[in-house]
Amino acid sequence: MGNEHLAALEKGDPELASLVREEEQRQRDKIRLIPSENYVSHAVLEACGTVLQNKYSEGYPGKRYYEGQQVIDRIEELAVSRCKTLFGVEHANVQPYSGSPANLAVYLAFCKPGDTIMGMGLPAGGHLTHGWNVSITGKYFRSVAYGVRKDTGRVDLDEVRTLAKKEQPKILWCGGTAIPRTIDFAGFHSIAKEVGAILVADIAHIAGLIAGGAHPSPVGFADVVSTTTHKTLRGPRGGILMCKAQHASAIDKAVFPGLQGGPHNQTTAGIAVALKEASTGAFKKYAHAIVANAKALAAELTLRGYDLVSGGTDNHLILVDLTGKEVPGKKAAKALDQAGLVLNYNSVPFDPRKPFDPSGIRLGTPAVTSRGMGPAEMKQIAIWIDRGVQAARTDDGAALDRIFAEVRELTGKFPAPGL
Numbered sequence: 090m091g092n093e094h095l096a097a098l099e100k101g102d103p104e105l106a107s108l109v110r111e112e113e114q115r116q117r118d119k120i121r122l123i124p125s126e127n128y129v130s131h132a133v134l135e136a137c138g139t140v141l142q143n144k145y146s147e148g149y150p151g152k153r154y155y156e157g158q159q160v161i162d163r164i165e166e167l168a169v170s171r172c173k174t175l176f177g178v179e180h181a182n183v184q185p186y187s188g189s190p191a192n193l194a195v196y197l198a199f200c201k202p203g204d205t206i207m208g209m210g211l212p213a214g215g216h217l218t219h220g221w222n223v224s225i226t227g228k229y230f231r232s233v234a235y236g237v238r239k240d241t242g243r244v245d246l247d248e249v250r251t252l253a254k255k256e257q258p259k260i261l262w263c264g265g266t267a268i269p270r271t272i273d274f275a276g277f278h279s280i281a282k283e284v285g286a287i288l289v290a291d292i293a294h295i296a297g298l299i300a301g302g303a304h305p306s307p308v309g310f311a312d313v314v315s316t317t318t319h320k321t322l323r324g325p326r327g328g329i330l331m332c333k334a335q336h337a338s339a340i341d342k343a344v345f346p347g348l349q350g351g352p353h354n355q356t357t358a359g360i361a362v363a364l365k366e367a368s369t370g371a372f373k374k375y376a377h378a379i380v381a382n383a384k385a386l387a388a389e390l391t392l393r394g395y396d397l398v399s400g401g402t403d404n405h406l407i408l409v410d411l412t413g414k415e416v417p418g419k420k421a422a423k424a425l426d427q428a429g430l431v432l433n434y435n436s437v438p439f440d441p442r443k444p445f446d447p448s449g450i451r452l453g454t455p456a457v458t459s460r461g462m463g464p465a466e467m468k469q470i471a472i473w474i475d476r477g478v479q480a481a482r483t484d485d486g487a488a489l490d491r492i493f494a495e496v497r498e499l500t501g502k503f504p505a506p507g508l
């Protein structure tokens with residue numbers, strides 16, 4: 090993007106403009122491997138920076154609490170109809186501010202405080218809002234967590250079934266934030282049916298893979314599907330709830346007036362654009378390329394002696410246990426950031442270390458794939474990660490700086506969308 094795009098900001102608030110430019114440069118120079126991040130298109134960026142910002146529209150199309158909705162209603166209807174078509178769902182609500190509010194709305198729709206709910210534990214790869222104890226969802230509900238098997242690093246549906254039968258949850262969550270393997274939505278559906286639970290699939294991480302046909306869809310299995318819009322789906326920061334028609338009213342009432350006020354119309358517009366982009370053949374190719382890149386990166390890391398949770402990946406995400414490399418996850422993540430490789434430290438299943446200083450790192454390929462990188466670049470990234478982890482172990486800052494210089498050469502050849 091040319092320099093003129095921040096002209097008004099430069100004039101009105103040069104300090105802030107300079108910070109935005111610095112962040113642009115960071116996003117351009119470094120290799121973004123955080124699996125929940127991506128680069129939105131210029132079109133999405135533009136939609137989010139429009140006068141739609143100026144309008145209040147509490148309510149839903151045709152039933153608002155403010156006048157002047159002639160255009161906003163059409164924008165929200167467009168986003169909803171694109172979402173329904175793309176995911177093949179009966180009902181969609183595009184108003185949640187992001188994933189956590191979307192998930193809270195699900196609780197509000199189906200549960201009362203104190204009810205039993207069940208989700209994947211945070212250290213096993215679940216999300217905070219699936220009932221983890223530090224989240225409101227673990228405080229206001231009686232939360233029961235399932236995990237992964239120690240020997241496989243994967244969910245064992247027999248164990249989930251046994252636990253669900255014993256605990257009789259009102260809601261059963263599947264999906265999470267650090268799951269490198271395909272989620273068996275049909276298997277979760279049969280368990281939820283057996284115990285009479287509402288099955289909620291949180292597809293925040295894999296929504297783009299599902300839209301592009303690179304991961305099975307939960308539609309037809311889950312009662313409710315929750316997602317953010319900014320990860321593999323490559324939209325603005327927002328959330329969507331999708332459900333069967335029978336739950337439409339409960340979900341809508343929970344989002345508004347239950348939990349939120351006016352929707353962020355500029356985000357709704359950005360979501361509509363992203364959903365249009367995600368319905369193209371190019372996006373299908375993109376979704377499959379994300380997975381091919383993740384598999385290539387996982388294979389290269391394995392070759393270099395890295396211990397991957399579950400032994401590899403089926404999707405966009407890789408979880409690495411660094412215990413054998415004798416570097417804690419946080420130290421490695423900070424060193425790799427210095428080397429121009431941005432990922433996050435992460436707990437691994439059965440982690441003996443604390444979440445703020447865990448044993449693992451989590452990385453993924455949505456953003457690098459958006460830049461057009463392929464298997465050859467994944468090999469190079471694995472080589473750099475390996476050199477970076479070794480440099481972290483020996484506190485060799487100069488080696489990290491040398492890697493960053495090489496990284497910059499590569500990123501210079503792969504312009505990022507939206508920048």
Ligand code: DSN
Nearest residue numbers: 124125188216266267
């Ligand atoms: N923070 C998101 C992630 O990085 O996976 C989940 O909410």
